[in-house]
Amino acid sequence: MFKEYDPIKNKMLQIMDNDGKIINEKFMPDIDDSEVLEAYKKMLFARTADNMTVSYQRQGRIFTYPPNYGQEAISGAVARIMRDEDWLVPAFRELGAYLAKGASLKEVFLYFMGYEEGVNFKNAKNFVPYAVPIASQLLHAVGIGYEIKYNKKDQVVYTFVGDGGTSEGDFHEALNFAGVWKAPVVFIVQNNQYGISTPFRLQTASDGIAIKSYAYGIKGIQVDGNDFFAMYKAVKESAEYAKAGNGPVLIEAVTYRKGAHTTSDDPSKYRTKEEEDEWDVKDPLKRLKSYLKSQKLFTDKDEETLIEDYKKEIDRQFIEAENFGSYPLEDIFKYTYGDMPDDLKQQMVEHEKFIKWKEVSQNTNV
Amino acid sequence: MFKEYDPIKNKMLQIMDNDGKIINEKFMPDIDDSEVLEAYKKMLFARTADNMTVSYQRQGRIFTYPPNYGQEAISGAVARIMRDEDWLVPAFRELGAYLAKGASLKEVFLYFMGYEEGVNFKNAKNFVPYAVPIASQLLHAVGIGYEIKYNKKDQVVYTFVGDGGTSEGDFHEALNFAGVWKAPVVFIVQNNQYGISTPFRLQTASDGIAIKSYAYGIKGIQVDGNDFFAMYKAVKESAEYAKAGNGPVLIEAVTYRKGAHTTSDDPSKYRTKEEEDEWDVKDPLKRLKSYLKSQKLFTDKDEETLIEDYKKEIDRQFIEAENFGSYPLEDIFKYTYGDMPDDLKQQMVEHEKFIKWKEVSQNTNV
Amino acid sequence: MKKVMNMVNAINDALDIKLKEDRNVIVYGEDVGVEGGVFRVTEGLQKKYGVERVFDSPLAESAIAGTAVGMSIAGLKPVIEMQFSGFANPAFNQIVSHVSRMRNRSRGKYTSDMVIRMPYGGGINALEHHSESIEAIWAHIPGLKVVIPSTPHDAKGLMIAAIESPDPVFFMEPKRIYRAIKQEVDEEKFSIPIGKAKVIQKGTDITVVAYGAMIREVQKAAVLAKKDNISIEIIDLRTIYPIDRDTIVESVKKTGRLLTVHEAIKTFGVGAEISSTVIEEAFLYLEAPPKRVTGYDVIVPLPKGEHHFIISPERIYYEILRTVKY
Amino acid sequence: MKKVMNMVNAINDALDIKLKEDRNVIVYGEDVGVEGGVFRVTEGLQKKYGVERVFDSPLAESAIAGTAVGMSIAGLKPVIEMQFSGFANPAFNQIVSHVSRMRNRSRGKYTSDMVIRMPYGGGINALEHHSESIEAIWAHIPGLKVVIPSTPHDAKGLMIAAIESPDPVFFMEPKRIYRAIKQEVDEEKFSIPIGKAKVIQKGTDITVVAYGAMIREVQKAAVLAKKDNISIEIIDLRTIYPIDRDTIVESVKKTGRLLTVHEAIKTFGVGAEISSTVIEEAFLYLEAPPKRVTGYDVIVPLPKGEHHFIISPERIYYEILRTVKY
Numbered sequence A, B: 001m002f003k004e005y006d007p008i009k010n011k012m013l014q015i016m017d018n019d020g021k022i023i024n025e026k027f028m029p030d031i032d033d034s035e036v037l038e039a040y041k042k043m044l045f046a047r048t049a050d051n052m053t054v055s056y057q058r059q060g061r062i063f064t065y066p067p068n069y070g071q072e073a074i075s076g077a078v079a080r081i082m083r084d085e086d087w088l089v090p091a092f093r094e095l096g097a098y099l100a101k102g103a104s105l106k107e108v109f110l111y112f113m114g115y116e117e118g119v120n121f122k123n124a125k126n127f128v129p130y131a132v133p134i135a136s137q138l139l140h141a142v143g144i145g146y147e148i149k150y151n152k153k154d155q156v157v158y159t160f161v162g163d164g165g166t167s168e169g170d171f172h173e174a175l176n177f178a179g180v181w182k183a184p185v186v187f188i189v190q191n192n193q194y195g196i197s198t199p200f201r202l203q204t205a206s207d208g209i210a211i212k213s214y215a216y217g218i219k220g221i222q223v224d225g226n227d228f229f230a231m232y233k234a235v236k237e238s239a240e241y242a243k244a245g246n247g248p249v250l251i252e253a254v255t256y257r258k259g260a261h262t263t264s265d266d267p268s269k270y271r272t273k274e275e276e277d278e279w280d281v282k283d284p285l286k287r288l289k290s291y292l293k294s295q296k297l298f299t300d301k302d303e304e305t306l307i308e309d310y311k312k313e314i315d316r317q318f319i320e321a322e323n324f325g326s327y328p329l330e331d332i333f334k335y336t337y338g339d340m341p342d343d344l345k346q347q348m349v350e351h352e353k354f355i356k357w358k359e360v361s362q363n364t365n366v
Numbered sequence C, D: 001m002k003k004v005m006n007m008v009n010a011i012n013d014a015l016d017i018k019l020k021e022d023r024n025v026i027v028y029g030e031d032v033g034v035e036g037g038v039f040r041v042t043e044g045l046q047k048k049y050g051v052e053r054v055f056d057s058p059l060a061e062s063a064i065a066g067t068a069v070g071m072s073i074a075g076l077k078p079v080i081e082m083q084f085s086g087f088a089n090p091a092f093n094q095i096v097s098h099v100s101r102m103r104n105r106s107r108g109k110y111t112s113d114m115v116i117r118m119p120y121g122g123g124i125n126a127l128e129h130h131s132e133s134i135e136a137i138w139a140h141i142p143g144l145k146v147v148i149p150s151t152p153h154d155a156k157g158l159m160i161a162a163i164e165s166p167d168p169v170f171f172m173e174p175k176r177i178y179r180a181i182k183q184e185v186d187e188e189k190f191s192i193p194i195g196k197a198k199v200i201q202k203g204t205d206i207t208v209v210a211y212g213a214m215i216r217e218v219q220k221a222a223v224l225a226k227k228d229n230i231s232i233e234i235i236d237l238r239t240i241y242p243i244d245r246d247t248i249v250e251s252v253k254k255t256g257r258l259l260t261v262h263e264a265i266k267t268f269g270v271g272a273e274i275s276s277t278v279i280e281e282a283f284l285y286l287e288a289p290p291k292r293v294t295g296y297d298v299i300v301p302l303p304k305g306e307h308h309f310i311i312s313p314e315r316i317y318y319e320i321l322r323t324v325k326y
Ligand SMILES: Cc1ncc(C[n+]2csc(CCOP(=O)(O)OP(=O)(O)O)c2C)c(N)n1
Pocket: A093, A132, A133, A134, A161, A162, A163, A164, A165, A166, A190, A192, A194, A195, A196, A257, A261, C030, C059, C061, C083, C087, C090
């Protein structure tokens, strides 16, 4: 795979066409029908959750949210391959991967409602909180990769970044360190053509992103990120390659952010309807559904029923999140240090005194 | 040139062999004998100055110095091509280029004696002071490149960095911005095989540095940095290419730091005599002198005479630097801001008061 | 002629005036071009002045600052945006090692006299890293000037001054009041000197020093304190560095009491410098210890916890009472 | 058993002890392996513990700190070196955005409890960027602890404590006294608590607070002051944050006078926090305004100008006199 799709050849790994037809049997991954169906369902769940979250935000029930709409095949593929013991070091647009790792939707909601608990991921093993400063997380992935090698563990690190993120110095340093250390890290760049309003051609003059692997002497591959099978194949082989001690891999997943950057963004300001339509035909769910239908594994009716169920489940979790309750004062203090300095203790006491005074003075109308 | 020496081919541009024989007529630059002789003389001057500076340091007459020994062909070539109106954005190991730009040796000495005036370069146009934080200067070069394009000037920026410096995030960001902006910048990496004690193989897993140009969609070329003709050819064509509006070029000049990192470093701790000997036969001055001798342009006797003269000149400038004089108090204050804040004025007054008190109290033995 | 403006309009107006007047002024940063910035501060400027003068850069803050160093050396006047102050962090090395030092290093031959603008501060229900207030850090760097406006009028005048300054200016915009305060602002060009604080309310019992979004909160606290007949002198610092010690000291010599208010954390914050100044220069006038009302020494909480952190007019009033009754 | 050590030996010894004792301890940075660091602090450790535990990294500080974040999340205990404190600047974002915050962000699930060591400060005739003292900046970041030793003994004990701390520790080594002070130091393992200052000389007339290389200068000043019969209480801060306010306040309540000495610049520096603390908590005990002897608010000059900047015992003595005679 790495040879045939050497980035220097400027070829993108694609296995399924826009109509869900397998056009590249040679690289078709070895994957059960049931597994494919399961993957589709998870992608559908993610999309349904994504849609509903955007509505919740419109209703003013959460503060902000970065939609995954159009990019679901990427996390969808990782979700099928990533194991409990593997690490996930996310950016912030990989909902399907979070859920696969053991995060609950409720937690995802909590974060965007403004609770730190939303990145605590109680039941998820080896899942680092989202990193807001773009590309900075990639270095954490490499450090974790070092530990895996150091302790000779059977693990791999999956880490994500956007096309915009490849411009940051930390992207370079991470790939370079990973190359020197031969760290078992799979770097997945979701090239969704935009960094907020900035189009990919203004991010870099290189021919795509996979080619950047040459700068680090590591493997790279450009993949149709809207093609579930291509992503599955690429992630699977990359993980095996990395785990075998060969070093990191850079996967460029070519996709499109069909939604807004976040719920406070309006893409119509900076891109055309034509462009959006062009990408619409490549929609990852449409394509995989066409495949499933052609294999008689799935019907539109199935989808309707599923979406109904999903919506209930999502709403249930959302309401749970909404009822999470209040945020105690001590929570802003107690996680800053392992052993809380006197200063913080005193500041907490001071605040409590002030609150008491406020209550009293309001009651007595002072 | 760029096609034939496309970094993907893993070929290094070499024109002259270790014995000074031209082995690659096709790419031999169009350069007069007199010009070559002049270049050699400048390289010899730089080496002589370099040697003497190391001795001055041993005598405790300057604080520190990063020797250029073994790398003189790189700056030597740039020196012949760079024009007054071009910009030089240096690292700190390009003595020949500084002198060509109009810096005096005296200024170079002043800096390493501990005077800021040593990077003021009174008679040099468009020469930015040395940048100590590794690789950070490359971004300045790109910003200057932007201005050149913006004002449609006939200029090019030459900027330098070491092999170690290519690991920094700023290297990446600079090349990436330059690629997007098509900035007229010639990036010259002096790959001298070490960053202090760290060997090149621990800096990056890539095949050399020129290949990193692929990550930015820009031209790159690997050059024998100890071959004056190869460096001349590469710099000349790169400058023309960049000036013509085609964008930046990344030149990897493969060389060897024959001396210590700085005068406080001892390379025998981290490298072998064998390795040093291997590189000795590739010495850039030896090679160019062999060429000149074979062309009957130069003799050992000429060299002796020159060195004698150079030594006198160098010593003269060194002594001038040593007599530069004292460093007035106000000089630590007056360049911090364009308009000095009251705080600084007051601190200066306070210091003067203290000095006066000290003098009085010492005289009165209080 | 005057026009009603909020702070976003006012800064946009200042940039517009300078872009029109001086071809060397260049505006760039992440999403400042077509989009006009995520807070729309640069809206419309690319259309008016073209993509060579107002443009989107790749996503890399060190490069944005570092290329601006090169541009200023070559004679341009870059006005760069950091999308949020928390994202100026990757540019720390370029700013501390070069922006602030180019003049000194080159003994005045070159300068990096750019303007680095950024929205900063809390109170808008934002995610992590979007609510920081680390002005004390930038103000601790010799060679930088740090400006924080509190009104649309000040924002415009200070931005003009910043662009015309011979020194690099950190221009920190309290995003919480980007659109919250509207005001009549002169449409013509005018500037407000950097390095001068302003007494925005005269008083006799206590001096309260604040800046940015906190000014409004102090004003509200002053209203609360009225019923106790406490007369408050409010100083809007406007510039964090060079800090206007004279205006503060003069005021405290009169009132004998000082309270500094900032949303940044307390320890090693701006308030410490102000208290120290007053004690050094007005020791014998003090009737109570200078105090600080600040954010607590913790990481700014996510929105649901922010109310514990953010400073309310009541908390300021409470500390005013404690100081006055000392 | 005791052995004569300088600070370089003492830190090396602490690293040695912890490397031997705990396989999770990993030491890396630029040139720390074969070379043993440019100041030889890690000398011999690679030979002893192998290249997997003590090694040279590529030249990239953000990556050194950022990979250490990942390592600590995964359970290792990285002790990383920044070659000079001025070169920690490129790591600012990783340190401020991640190292200091991982615990809070993950509500305690993960930590970044590394040690970030670096030589800092002036006085060794070094080039630009090699002489900075920006401890106030790091100490202003919630989640970090900042330690500065002043003797070999303290360096060893504090380094052990730093490696065993549940929190990330900035360990700033005053390179000016790396080899200048020799002392008998316990060869066994011992640790000194982080967050506690030490009264190293008792006195009654004035409290002088300092740390790092300034301690020695203050001691020299105390000798000068003896002939004036001034009795000086010297406090070695040892830890910049968490700052030990109690020890300082208690001392000033006794002496009534305070002088803080640091080579870092004055404005928004550590001295401001100390003065503010004292005034807030010992207002009624003060007989003179707390003062600061600090570097001036400028970029550290190159060696030939450094004598104007660096603090001499005479300057400390001069300010002691002024404060005592206030
Ligand atoms: C260091 C830093 N700079 C700026 C930002 C603000 N910001 C948030 S998302 C974003 C664009 C990211 O683009 P990309 O990497 O392509 O990811 P995408 O949003 O497309 O998934 C920016 C600029 C940030 N979070 N961190």
